[in-house]
Amino acid sequence: MSRRFLFHSQSNQEEDIFDPPFSLASNTLRTQKPKKKQKEEKKHEKDQSFTVNSELPFDYRYSYSETNPAVKPIGFREPTRFSPFGPGRIDRKWTGISAPCVKPVDLEKVAEERRWVLGEPLTEEETAELVEKFRHNDCSRQMNLGRGGVTHNMLEDIHNYWKRAEAVRIKCLGVPTLDMDNVCSHLEDKSGGKVIYRHINILLLYRGRNYDPKSRPTVPVMLWKPLAPIYPRLVKNVADGLTFEETKAMRNKGLNAPPLMKLSRNGVYVNVVNKVRAAFETEEVVRLDCTHVGTSDCKRIGVKLRDLVPCVPILFKDEQIILWRGKKDEQNSGS
Missing domain, CATH: 3.30.110.60 (YhbY-like)
Structure with missing residues (x-):
């Protein structure tokens, strides 16, 4: 009798597709597929919207402070078609050392926008308050600037720090500290902020009075460090002016x-x-x-x-x- 009961339940399962023990499972499986497709479509739309970003008014380089655009390389260690930003992620062509700006840049308009973001200069009391808040070694809003100098991905990190703090403390080490003026100028030019404190190798970069994290520029991130190109020899066999x-x-x-x-x-x-x-x-x-x-x-x-x-x-x-x-x-x- 038990065998007939089991056989009878199986036949009912085949005839009635809305059998309660199986209807819930089948419905959950059906609803999962569209959700995955929606997530993939949203991700694809997000990737597509990211591929047309070239708003920053300068050429993209791995390092801005440690490279000289006037010195041209004599060779490359990797094909120039391999962009460190990834295939199709920016509408700029990678030349092996940089991704040149495609659109014409109105320098006066860019300078005016930066002046508006910075706003009125800080008073001595405001500057002293920010310096006392961020200059100590135990400051949680600190970035380390190493041998790469002012790198492209560092700009994204600076804006991320500026979301929650008015300034960021930057500790510089290595070769870039030979020319701190160069480091400060590139930080201000590429990020749009202002260095309000400088002591030996410690900098304090201020974001500005009118800085809005929601309208901040989008910085496309480099996915890997590009190999350094080949430059002419630094030391000659015979120095100029000597035998x-x-x-x-x-x-x-x-x-x-x-x-x-x-x-x-x-x-x-x-x-x-x-x-x-x-x-x-x-x-x-x-x-x-x-x-x-x-x-x-x-x-x-x-x-x-x-x-x-x-x-x-x-x-x-x-x-x-x-x-x-x-x-x-x-x-x-x-x-």
Whole structure:
């Protein structure tokens, strides 16, 4: 009798499609499919709306403070068709070092909008209050600026901090600290804020009185760090103004000279330029001990010192930087 009962229940299940034990399960399965499709459609629409963003009035680069647009690369380590923003995510073409701005930019209009966002200058009392709130090491609104300098994705992080705070504390370390003026100018130019406090390697970036997080510019994020292109050699076999034998003698003299100073990895280099300039008043060749700093950072330091001092890097060996002050006649004519 139990077998007939089971068989009878199965037949009723086949005949009655609205059988209570099975109707709920079938309905839930049917309602799940449209929900997934709706989510996928919304996500697709969001991606499509993100692909046409090129509102920022400057060329997109991985690093703004550590690259010189005037220096053209001689080669690339990866195909230029691979954009770090991802395929089709921005309406700009990646050239291997940047994504140039396509639309014409009205600089006067951009400057006027930034002045309106900043509003009236802060009073001394307001500035002192913000500085006291954000300048301490235990501040939760802090960003670290490392060897990459002012990077593109850092702009997105700055705006995210500005959603909940009027200012953000930026701690700078490594090679960018050789030229803090350059870091401050790029931060203000690319973010639209204003540096209201600067102490050695600590900056305080203010968002402005009229800043609205809802109308903030959209910053497309780089999905990966692009490989650095290939640039011309920094050190020549024969320095300009010297013969081969004189260049060799200068290099040996620099290697045997005591180091002017020892640089640490990801340290603070704000005083290096002034010390090298002062040393060149009495010395012809200067050696910097960069043990454990890294070969790539040594070359970046040499490039910055070449332009800031100015001087001529003549040797990078065993993480030692040898700098030559150049001909006195050229220095006098340049000054």
